[in-house]
Amino acid sequence: MTVSDMDTLLQALQVAAALYASDEKASALEAEKPWMSRPLPRPIIEATIEAIAATPDILELTRLRQLSLGSSESRPLYPVLLASALVKRTHALGNSGQAIHELLELVAANSGYARVVMVLAGVQTSESTELAPGIQIVPFGELQPPSWIKDFTDKRLWPLSRTFESVAPSAVLVTRVPFTPLFTTQDKVEGDFPEKEIAQLRTVAHCIALAAERPTAILKVWYEDDDLRLPLATSGVLYSDPRWGSGAAAPYAIDPGRVRAIVASYQRFRGKLGAVETALTRLAGAWGGWHREERAIDLGIALAGCGKRACLTRL
Numbered sequence: 220m221t222v223s224d225m226d227t228l229l230q231a232l233q234v235a236a237a238l239y240a241s242d243e244k245a246s247a248l249e250a251e252k253p254w255m256s257r258p259l260p261r262p263i264i265e266a267t268i269e270a271i272a273a274t275p276d277i278l279e280l281t282r283l284r285q286l287s288l289g290s291s292e293s294r295p296l297y298p299v300l301l302a303s304a305l306v307k308r309t310h311a312l313g314n315s316g317q318a319i320h321e322l323l324e325l326v327a328a329n330s331g332y333a334r335v336v337m338v339l340a341g342v343q344t345s346e347s348t349e350l351a352p353g354i355q356i357v358p359f360g361e362l363q364p365p366s367w368i369k370d371f372t373d374k375r376l377w378p379l380s381r382t383f384e385s386v387a388p389s390a391v392l393v394t395r396v397p398f399t400p401l402f403t404t405q406d407k408v409e410g411d412f413p414e415k416e417i418a419q420l421r422t423v424a425h426c427i428a429l430a431a432e433r434p435t436a437i438l439k440v441w442y443e444d445d446d447l448r449l450p451l452a453t454s455g456v457l458y459s460d461p462r463w464g465s466g467a468a469a470p471y472a473i474d475p476g477r478v479r480a481i482v483a484s485y486q487r488f489r490g491k492l493g494a495v496e497t498a499l500t501r502l503a504g505a506w507g508g509w510h511r512e513e514r515a516i517d518l519g520i521a522l523a524g525c526g527k528r529a530c531l532t533r534l
Contacts, residue, residue, distance in 0.1 A: 224273050224274045225319075227274075228267070228270040228274045228277060228315075228319070229315040229316055231270040232306060232318065232319075233309065234266065235259075235263050235267045235302075236307075236309040236310040238262070239263050239307065239310050240310055255451075255453065256294075256303070256304065256450075256451040258299045258300055259306060259307070264299065264302040264306055267306055268298050271305075278298075280301060282296075283296050283326070283402045283403070283404065284296065284403050285401060285451045286402070286403060288333050288398065288443060288453050288455050293403055293407065293408065294451055296402075296450060296451065305322070308321075308322070308447070308450075321448045322450065325449070329401050329402055330398070330399035330401065331398050331444075331446035331448065332395050332396065333395070333396055333397075333442060333443060333445050333446070334393055334442075334443060334445035335393070335394050335396060335413050335416045335417060335442050336391050336393050336441050336443070337392040337420040337421070337437060337439075337440045338371070338438040338439050338440070339389065339391065339427075340386045340387060340436040340468045341389055341468040341469050342389055342427055342471065342473055343389050343390060343470060343472045344357070344390050344473055344475070345472075346358070349479075350423055350426075350427075350478050350479055351423055351479070351482045351483075351486070353394050354393070354419065354420065354423055355392070355393050355394075356390050356391070356393075356473070356475075358389070358390060359390055362391050362393075365441065365454070365455055368441060371388050374387075377438075377464075378436040378438070378464045378467070379467065379468065381467050386436065386469065388438055392420045396413050398411075398446075412442075417440055417458065421437065422485065424437055424503070425500060425503045426478055426499065429481055429499065430473065430477040430478045430481050431474070431477075433471050434466055434469055434503070435503060436463070436467075437460075437463040437464065438463055439457060439463065440458040441458065442456045442458070443455035443456075466504065
């Protein structure tokens with residue numbers, strides 16, 4: 220590769236980024252957060268594709284495949300897709316050199332970040348707040364769900380209050396997790412699922428219920444890319460559970476300090492967590508249950524799980 224090769228690519232990216240910015244249709248399609256990468260119109264990226272072909276270090280990247288989160292599948296970095304990604308990133312950063320540099324760094328490290336998002340109904344917060352190390356609660360309105368999730372606006376799928384009124388999605392718990400490897404030369408690899416992180420978010424949701432002494436309705440969880448340097452978009456993975464959203468829900472504002480104190484007590488507990496987990500789960504079930512008998516049973520199991528030891532329910 221010569222300096223002139225890279226200079227030609229950098230200049231082509233700057234020109235293409237300007238064309239992309241002026242193409243309202245192309246920009247609007249990307250703003251919809253598509254579930255998979257789409258090439259930009261050929262007139263925008265033609266010169267960039269030619270410049271990539273003349274730049275060996277960048278052309279070498281087209282031999283790689285990017286892994287899809289939570290899946291064993293990988294997708295090739297075709298020149299048309301790589302050119303489109305670099306143009307869009309150049310537009311976002313305003314600097315083609317930085318776009319190239321960060322992509323090369325990402326490939327060299329072969330490690331990035333993804334995020335796990337748990338949607339709650341009823342629980343309300345006015346701003347993003349950290350409830351546990353690495354776990355935030357965010358107003359639902361501040362989050363744009365991926366385009367491949369369509370059912371949050373359907374009131375028929377929302378949980379009900381005890382007066383049989385629909386309770387809307389209102390907040391999300393979010394945590395970021397390392398994701399590696401990002402790139403491979405293989406068609407398929409072993410998939411990796413964030414089971415530990417989902418369990419952590421579920422525990423925090425139970426702590427919210429304990430702090431408020433009200434039900435916390437979990438609707439869905441999804442796992443998606445959270446690294447803007449990634450050249451390709453992937454569809455991510457959606458998780459659900461028959462128990463989520465099946466209990467009663469109630470709109471209420473949380474006390475972040477109270478929740479943080481309970482989470483901290485949970486994390487400081489040095490004994491076996493099985494009994495505490497049972498207590499949290501059953502207490503959450505007692506507040507969200509529809510029938511008094513079932514709620515009483517859940518409450519009894521929760522108290523039995525704590526026994527006579529100091530437990531979180533005594534905070």
